[in-house]
Amino acid sequence: MGMIGGSQEAFIGAVHRRGSQLDGEIELVCGAFSSSAEKSKATGEALYLPENRVYGSYEEMILKEKELPEGERMDFVSIVTPNHVHFPAAKMALENGFHVVCDKPATLNLAEAKELKKIIEKSGLIFALTHNYTAYPMVKEAKHLVDSGQLGEIRKIIVEYPQGWLIDLVEATGQKQAAWRTDPARCGAAGAIGDIGTHCENLIEYITGLHIKELCADLTIFVEGRMLDDDGNILIHYDNGAKGILHCSQICNGEENDFNFRIYGSKAGITWHQMEPNTMVFRTRDEGARIIRTAVGQLSPAANAHTRQPAGHPEGYVETFANIYRNFAFALRARWEGKAQDPLYDFPGIDEGIMGMAFIENVVRSAQDNTNKWTKFEL
């Protein structure tokens, strides 16, 4: 693996490194960790990489690595930069024969995402998108419960992602995370909606398989001086007739990262909170509630395949990245061994990326339209 972005001061780079290292399936062999060659070098040193495998730019890395003998050169790149670099970096990697793991959202806008899909298809290479939250064991179990009909017909979906870290103009203080996430040039057309609203969209689609037919969005910038939405509330009509509420925010004072869902069907309802990810509650009117827990009782093969510890030994955020990286490694190995990919070890790809970018654009379009109630979801 060669990493693009993820210098020492970045948040998500370290997460990707830890996630990719956890299972011993992947080795970090090189990196272009920053647009600053100096920072890249310092990060490479801290990571014990040999000097000649730390590059000043991703372009340099791709070209130089390509020249190395197979077995020595990196097999794939991991792109963990701000959003605006995702597309050019992925494009160049793919066009030079490297598989890609890319942080979400896929690209800066929908057009890029569609273009990227074409490039991937043309390359015949593997592309993984780290919509990590779908890799929790309890999310796998939720999907299983829906797929196996235990919820009945889905009627109502509430998906929430309240955070509170941007209650004031943090981006003006030089905090790097806040700075690029609130800058349209590096982040795209939406703030909270792009950063965390896309996780909401992805999670629900992953679990239920439902698509958004139309939506009605209300986006707000609460903090003066901010350039992008820090709060979004959306009513949703799903294609099966289910009704949805999706809201996300960065100004819910005191909330940490309370991503959660409630999905109600004609037979049962389920509830899950990312901050206590190993617990899900399954409810019915007539028989009360069951607590479903990671590694307890008879869970689905999918849940078990993404669980590492016995019951009561908490798993967390880093394991979600590890699950995607491990599954990606399995896919690579299968390809090398001429085998089919095992669907049990799934991971998000460019289709999820396109859907996420479409979600952002449809939401922004709806939010800007203060007369029409319902905005048809266009892909």
Added chain:
Amino acid sequence: MGMIGGSQEAFIGAVHRRGSQLDGEIELVCGAFSSSAEKSKATGEALYLPENRVYGSYEEMILKEKELPEGERMDFVSIVTPNHVHFPAAKMALENGFHVVCDKPATLNLAEAKELKKIIEKSGLIFALTHNYTAYPMVKEAKHLVDSGQLGEIRKIIVEYPQGWLIDLVEATGQKQAAWRTDPARCGAAGAIGDIGTHCENLIEYITGLHIKELCADLTIFVEGRMLDDDGNILIHYDNGAKGILHCSQICNGEENDFNFRIYGSKAGITWHQMEPNTMVFRTRDEGARIIRTAVGQLSPAANAHTRQPAGHPEGYVETFANIYRNFAFALRARWEGKAQDPLYDFPGIDEGIMGMAFIENVVRSAQDNTNKWTKFEL
């Protein structure tokens, strides 16, 4: 107190009786418990009322009681019938000199509510509306936290009321509670919105003092054969610029009565769940979260004035009715003693009733309008 409605098989009648009896301030002296004279009689007997104080109709009760000497006759009526009887019963009671406690919503529609306000004003009598949930100690504390500026400027409000008891056509089974609550003739223009959505509206207005400027509503009937909405999702713009989400449902499978709110301001956020009513969480980004508990530490006078037990001795639903009845009794006594009503012992009245009916009508109007996004809130 004379009770109108509330026969043995009713749910809310017993709640009102227990709430009114809890503090020993109020005595049930007579009743017209049912439109069936027989049922009324049976209920009166079960309640140990003398036969001559159990009436076959509320009209009879009001007229007969009026003729009894002061001190013996009832001082006020408690109206606990289905909604369509609220207005005529309250009107007749007031016009014959009896104060009124009335279950919510105030009337069958907004016009009746406005008319009732005029009748109350003309009568000079006291009218209490049992929007009971605002009488929880932690709701009083929430109001105190907002009023004293500890939340800063309110930015976002999420108020939810998911229930799951009507996931199928319960009203077709003869279940009395379901039958009238889903019948427009007895219940009004809305189902879930009228029954529980009004509690959401009332709770937020009570705590924050904010008014709805405009809203965008999506109502659904999920269960085939049902006549009124069993699910409602609403986006709200408050008059101070705050954004809101209000949703309520009777088809959230497995949910009991999970009325709850989250209110976020520039300084802090608070969260409360009715099903664990003695706990509220107060959160800030920079100093973490505090657990606020009934009877623990230094609470507001309003919270303490509505608390009966020491810390850790749980108080519940019946105490909310008791608080309203006791405060109503205090108001009556103050009047008899020529004193002013103590604002510490507040209770909802006709203004809250009008607001609730207006809420229903505005929501229904918005839901029926599938082109205009925002419906101005009209009173």
Added chain:
Amino acid sequence: MGMIGGSQEAFIGAVHRRGSQLDGEIELVCGAFSSSAEKSKATGEALYLPENRVYGSYEEMILKEKELPEGERMDFVSIVTPNHVHFPAAKMALENGFHVVCDKPATLNLAEAKELKKIIEKSGLIFALTHNYTAYPMVKEAKHLVDSGQLGEIRKIIVEYPQGWLIDLVEATGQKQAAWRTDPARCGAAGAIGDIGTHCENLIEYITGLHIKELCADLTIFVEGRMLDDDGNILIHYDNGAKGILHCSQICNGEENDFNFRIYGSKAGITWHQMEPNTMVFRTRDEGARIIRTAVGQLSPAANAHTRQPAGHPEGYVETFANIYRNFAFALRARWEGKAQDPLYDFPGIDEGIMGMAFIENVVRSAQDNTNKWTKFEL
């Protein structure tokens, strides 16, 4: 009902009044609310009692009420004084033909409790002891789960009652609740063990039917100047071979009233916390956990018979007293109607009182013995 003790400043008197009034089955007709005639009078006035039914002492009340005609005079006394008055007041009431409801613990010591049993038997009257916590619906359900074999053979029992209100010498500040509860003359041989440890003993015996065979106790006075234990930790051997831990404390800083149990059998385990009394968790190794909730799903007749509200409408502490008083009223009525008492509507009596007093004496004896490990439980 005539009340003995329970002046305005007392805590438990008001609880008994509210509990007894909640269901409209019992009327407070007289009282001797304090050893001070003045305080008694003031309390009587505040309760709207006629002056001639407010007495200066319980002796006076019993004698005067006895002379009133049947139907007018009180049917029973409710004794809510400090512990040292329980025995003489109950004795006199019984010997004068009045049934008795008495706060726990039954008496000042075991000898009195045994003597009281004889007096009750001789009188043929009904005696109820308000070990209120066993009257929660979820405790009834727990008993049902054990009785119906769903836990299998009981192996381990953990029962806890941490409080924190006596972390300093509150009794020296004039706080009335603290003063008598820490005074051996009014309270008996134990502090925390008598006040709350007895609830632990009673709860477990009620649910499991198991008896303590031997125990090993460690009592401590943590606050200097205090006369009785404010902390107690006990290892228990039950008669069926189960092992137990029972601990209670008044110096667990910040704990409110966190009475709770965990009972583990060969087939399943259950957990309950008094502070969230409407929830119990039922766990098995192989099938995970179920959440059992008041009024949700198919509960036992006993749980349902002690539930007043539909699901999600929280019931609390006052209802536990109401359950005992209502069941006592049912027993009285059954007697008057010549019927047998319905075992569904049970309540604790003198046998539970004797067991509680024996528990105190055995624990104190064990605590004073620092050489022998196990103290045989003697009745």
Added chain:
Amino acid sequence: MGMIGGSQEAFIGAVHRRGSQLDGEIELVCGAFSSSAEKSKATGEALYLPENRVYGSYEEMILKEKELPEGERMDFVSIVTPNHVHFPAAKMALENGFHVVCDKPATLNLAEAKELKKIIEKSGLIFALTHNYTAYPMVKEAKHLVDSGQLGEIRKIIVEYPQGWLIDLVEATGQKQAAWRTDPARCGAAGAIGDIGTHCENLIEYITGLHIKELCADLTIFVEGRMLDDDGNILIHYDNGAKGILHCSQICNGEENDFNFRIYGSKAGITWHQMEPNTMVFRTRDEGARIIRTAVGQLSPAANAHTRQPAGHPEGYVETFANIYRNFAFALRARWEGKAQDPLYDFPGIDEGIMGMAFIENVVRSAQDNTNKWTKFEL
């Protein structure tokens, strides 16, 4: 790092590998993964190790690695075998110049642990014991709260470790984890007490610095055919006068791994549950409760130094091992650079190991003594 034990079917080996790899500070270069050379080889292959670095026994590994040039040979061994191998493997590694990380408990008995201490001291090498639970950020914070006096004088300590996985004779089914953990020859003198009771002892000593003065233990074998205790309940007197309850069990049906503590001092109390490790509650009688959360607000340097993610991104079990391995790596690097070890990055060593073994022996001695109540803690 060279690993001793930890073949593919073992539980704890994978945990150590993941923990050691997470931060990229340590590389697994060789292993003797099983006493079966075949299993060792298969594990080495699965871990992508070169064939010549996978050994058939730890003796072979130590001797062969010793001959490799510095920089290529392993720097330290990680011992993750059943308990009876800890001592001989650690001894041989140390005597051949390799640092050691060892799973807990340190050895098979106290004598071995004391002997091991001498060997370590003689070698001058670094020895880490993976009492991993003390490496949670919230445990670091708890220690900080105690050390900085925010709890006042410690009065009462409750530490619990209920599990339910051994409710029946799992060891008879061939389950490897159960087999050696219930076998005195491989596990030592105690079952539950050795496996999880030692975590209880270690956690409390780490946080409070208190030592056990005397104890009174009750151990039980509930499952017929089992050779070692599966349940233990202990009363404790600490050296400062605090009272303690320590209990652990493997037969608490349905419990997963609910390791938890409550520590009460004169000023405040704290509560923590391992299964939700990122939350701790800090309580006081007079000011209520605060929720302390990983990465939220102003935490101690020690808590922050052991936290990897921002608020609300759950960290779990694997990070506790990672913390110990990383801190061990820091200690190694400090030594290589001739610097002092930074006390912020602490980890347990042989002293904690000796204390754990002494705990086991004292508890077993007390449990076997059914006459004397208190057993002096002997080291």
